[in-house]
Amino acid sequence: MREVQRPPWYANALILIVAAVMWYGFIQQIIFGIPFGAKPASDTGMWGLFLLFGICFPLFFLSLKLVTKTEKEGLVIRFFPFCSRVIPYQQIKSVQVQPYHPMSYGG
Structure with a gap:
């Protein structure tokens, strides 16, 4: 017998919302060249934030x-x-x- 439990849907939704904001900010600042936010990060900082919160963070939590x-x-x-x-x-x-x-x- 085998049972698999995953985090509740609302936890995954919150993680995906954070990732979506990071993807939006990344595309706006890096692709279109429009600074994202009132105090935008540098392009290098945006790359780091995108890799961490746009890719690694969601992949980790969605794999739990x-x-x-x-x-x-x-x-x-x-x-x-x-x-x-x-x-x-x-x-x-x-x-x-x-x-x-x-x-x-x-x-």
């Missing part, structure tokens, strides 16, 4: 997920892209069904 699998050796929990953990079945003392609300927990 929690994968839970049952394997022979035990329960495997992986928080991608960070860590993985195996909990042997012998260490699990009890199991219960727990209802939850996906809109409040994002899972």
Whole structure:
């Protein structure tokens, strides 16, 4: 059995809004040559901000997920892209069904 949980849609929407603003600012300043904002960054600074908040930041947050699998050796929990953990079945003392609300927990 396998379950995948991702951040809630509203967290992804916020990240995509930040990325869209960076893309807009980058295109306006670098492509069209129109300074972006009241105190525009230098072109080098805009490139750095674009790479960080327009590309890396969204790719990182949109790749986050929690994968839970049952394997022979035990329960495997992986928080991608960070860590993985195996909990042997012998260490699990009890199991219960727990209802939850996906809109409040994002899972």
